[in-house]
Amino acid sequence: MQKLFSLTLFLFTFSLSQAQNKFGNPEVDPVQIQKTYEQWSVYQNKNIMLSRDFTALDVSSKEITKEVFLDQLANGSFIPIRLKSDASVYYYKLFKIQPKTDTSIKATINQIGFDAYKNYKMEGTVFPKFSFKDLDGNLVTNESMKGKIIVIKCWYIHCTPCIKEFPQVNKLVEEYKDRKDIIFISLAEDSPEELKTFLARKPLSYAVIPDMKEYMNEALQLNSFPTHFILNKKGLISKVLPNFESLEVALAKESKF
Template sequence: MKNSIIIIITFLISTSSFAQNKFGNPEVDPIQIQKTFTDWSVYQSKKIMLSRDFTALDSSSKEISKETFLDQLANGNFIPVRLKSEAEVYIYKLFKIQPKTDSSIKATINQIGFDAYKNFKMEGTAFPQFSFKDLNGNLVTNESMKGKIIVIKCWYIHCTPCIREFPQVNKLVEDYKDRKDIVFMSLAEDSPEQLKTFLVRKPLSYSVIPDMKEYMNTALQLNSFPTHFIINKEGMISKVLPNFESLEVALENESKL
């Protein structure tokens, strides 16, 4: 009997170790990365892209759905860490936040998780009906955009992260200039007069739709900027993304479909 118990315990330990080793080890020390808000923030912004497709693991290395993973980030007490893997393979695991960790890390992760969860739930749904007129007087509607991939950037003039990525999104437009089936447009909160003055100093290659604050608040229910949408040729939301880095990867994938 005693030997049987020992065998069972050994089996459980080895099974647990296999689950951990099957997916690899963390690329950073999950405890060390929590030492300061700055250390964690730099890692998070450069290494964790919650909008991409990834294998999700809970704190015991059990594979879970992306939806469950994001819900845990939004409502739990975890940080996400990428496990070591091949360059194009993404495995994120939840690690417990330590008792002495700066409380602002947990608060920020919960907010990031909440936004990522909300964005994820929008994917696969129809983009709300629209009839926009851009700064040049061109009318854009759901009907006129059928059969095209639409890339939408939501922003406003005083959003520093929104403006910081202008050079990158402008280059994206240039990179896809030969794709007549891909349209780039932006929704801005500001008035036509404010935008025309601002865009002289900070050009944006997207078409710009003014006075979109109410639409973004009510129809899209946005609470963070910038937010990017990729709408597929059937008018369905393919991806909702928080920054250029995520957008670049997602558009490359969508453009190949």
């Protein structure tokens, strides 16, 4: 009887282990990566992109929806770790934050999760109605943009991360210059006069629309900058993105449609 119990326990444990490992093992040690804020931050920024399409797993390696996964990051005590897989396949799994882990790691993950959850919930919705004039006097409206992929960068002059990515987004515009169905516009908080002076020193290849602070605060409800939107050809929000790296990945995918 004892042998039968032991065998049953072994088979249960083995089956559980197999279920947990069928997606692969963590690419880093989930405990070790929490030793310092700097160590975790480097990993997070380099390896985890919550805006991309990925298979989401809970702490027991059970598949969950992306919405639930992001909600857990926003409100729970978890860190996301990518599991080892092919380069084009992404499995992100939740791991418990250790009791002695720097509390700033949890606070930062909660904020990242909150922003990612909010961005995710906007996907598939209609971009708020707009009718703007850019710095060159060109009228830009929802109607005039129909049938095109629209890339929108939201920023302001004194936003250091916004300005830092200028060379990268300018290069992106150059990369897609032959695609007449892809339009790049930017919404800036600042006045036309301030923008013209600033952009004379630091050019931006996007069409620039001034005085957009109220629209970005009220219609888009933005609380972090830069924020990038990709609108599909139907005028729906395809992706809401926090930085150039995620924008580049998402646009490469959207441009294939």
